[in-house]
Amino acid sequence: MKHLTFSTLAASLLLAAAHIPAHAVDGASLEFGTGNSTQFARGSLQWNFQRAIYESDRIAIKGYWDLSLAQWRGNRYQNRPGEHQNLTEIGITPMFRIQQPGSKFYGEAGIGAHLLSELYDNNNRKLSTALEFGSQLGIGYNISPRADVGLSIQHYSNGGIKHPNSGVNFVSLKVSYSFP
Known part of the structure; x- marks a missing residue:
């Protein structure tokens, strides 16, 4: 039931984003990351x-708002080599970009x-x-007027709301495209 509820929420957010007029979406990105024996692939829309x-x-x-949907694959579920954990992540993040003209x-x-x-x-990392x-x-680089590539470090934590809260760190590579 928990997976059905999450899947319903994820599908609703994606359908809502799909019904936004195309001119309202300013960009999209595809990102791949790794850390803590976990890899992820993420797609995002930006406003x-x-x-x-x-x-x-x-x-x-x-700045821009980043609405993302990602799939994580852990390779040491419950600290057992060869055991996998797959999970889905939905996120919304206000991003701030600093650049010299x-x-x-x-x-x-x-x-x-x-x-x-x-x-x-x-x-051996848990998020409760x-x-x-x-x-x-x-950091990033504009490879054309509409496209850029970036490298980032990311940290996930519940801010101490509940323990255990080991936190998870990733390094990722992102390719973005801005719509005309």
């Missing part, structure tokens, strides 16, 4: 903030809410709640 947070001739701070390089950071389909228990907070810190 830019209405205006920049700060802009000058030397620096710009802009004219530069192709940028920095990015964000903290968001993520819902896991089941409790994470892999490689389905609601997790995910923080990201990354």
